[in-house]
Amino acid sequence: MPQSKKTIFIADDDPDFLFQLRFMITKQSYEVITADSQKEAETILEKLKPDLAIFDLMMENEDSGFILSYKLKKKYPEVPVIIITAVSAETGFSFGLGGEEDKKWIRADMYLEKGIPNEQLMLDIKKLLKE
């Protein structure tokens, strides 16, 4: 176990999802900081440099997660970002990663669907944190 806890920043406008993620991730001895809107996340990220960030895709904007990811990566390219959403391929929605143009600015490290088992999420977090 590392000396000081690593900080994971989560932004999601669903209070229950936020509660569950916080609960599960805190149990794994990480420091968790949360925001319940894109706006709040932007304010917090002005001062905070997390070790990893998890962004919900749709908050007050349909692409809030992408915007947050873009802004965070611009400032700290090395901080891993997970974008997480309940929207998935069955509606023809493919994270907008169709063209090269999109890939250039949406630079999240991982895309996950809500409802994935916690164990998998925890493994992915550890992988991105290189633990």
Add this chain to the structure above:
Amino acid sequence: METLSILVVDDEPGIRSGISRILSPHTVSYPFMEDDFNFTVLEASTGEEAISIIDSRVPDIILLDNKLPGIQGVEVLEYIRDRQYDSMVAMITSYASLEIAVKATGDGAFDFIPKPFTPQELKASIDNISKQLYLRRITRKLKKEGKRIRYQFLSVLSHELKAPLNVVEGYLKMMQNREAGDDLTEYDNMIDRSLNRITMMRGLIMDLLDFTKIRLERKQEKIRKININKLAKMAISTIQPYAIQKNVSITLEGEKDAAMQADPEDMEIILNNLLSNAVKYNKDPGQVILRLTTDHDKLIIEVEDTGIGMDAEEREQLFREFVRIKNEKTKNITGSGLGLSIVRKVMELYRGKIQVESEPDKGSRFILSFPFEAVPGIKDVEKN
């Protein structure tokens, strides 16, 4: 009246001024068009000049002579095609160069007008081009909007339906794995939250059913003369338990025998949605006034509240599907985001108008007017 711009590219000044003279007073009118077209004519004597005009403002129609002093007409056509400018191009050409004209239509020219032409022939060509231009734009617009609306509706719907399922599943798994230890009271909050999300999801499903129902055809036999006052009282008594909890009082004002031709279910949907919003986004204590009035040609339903209100920007988004006004004041208020879309859809069926007045922290007023003539030819089947 909509003005279409026509660029005439020809090195003969006589041709240019002739076309300008014929088309400037000309108008095109087709029964399927919302607006008639008239024309403003621009002139260019060379291909180079034409390109600089096109680059600064793309004309709707271009009449293009092929034989020009510098670059040729077909090269101008190529230039337009490569940049995918939204212009209808017709080649003006003498019979001697018909071959070029035919080739040009293959390269993206819409039509060709053989020289010499009479004013009548020119007008006939322009009428045809205008019609095609209109149809092309309408088709494009519908295609774009239809696609976008459908795509957005489905992706948001999927999101809204799956979010509560994921949350409830998440809580159940936490309980299954005893994530919070063996003390059962630790799980009370998770159970409450799960139940809460299920209730909300039920609300969303009910709204969704209403929403799809409205999209279907209206059944004529369901439309009859209804006493709106009576329906309003029912709607108020439905919402009353919720209003009492929220410390909001509801009063009914206006005409006791206000009536109109409608499907009672439609009117219930409208009243329930507006009243529930007026209570939901109110203050503690708060008031709601439901007012019914008629004049000779319409029924007016007003719902006024003393709630949190909205600013102009929020008001604009109000009727879009799944849009919920998100700010500090609405943070803890839940809803499907479909209520007002449903109201709007129903209003469209009745060719009604909806007007919103609102001021932040003061309250909102929704004014709905239903023209009586909108449901013509229905017999007075039942008098309430």
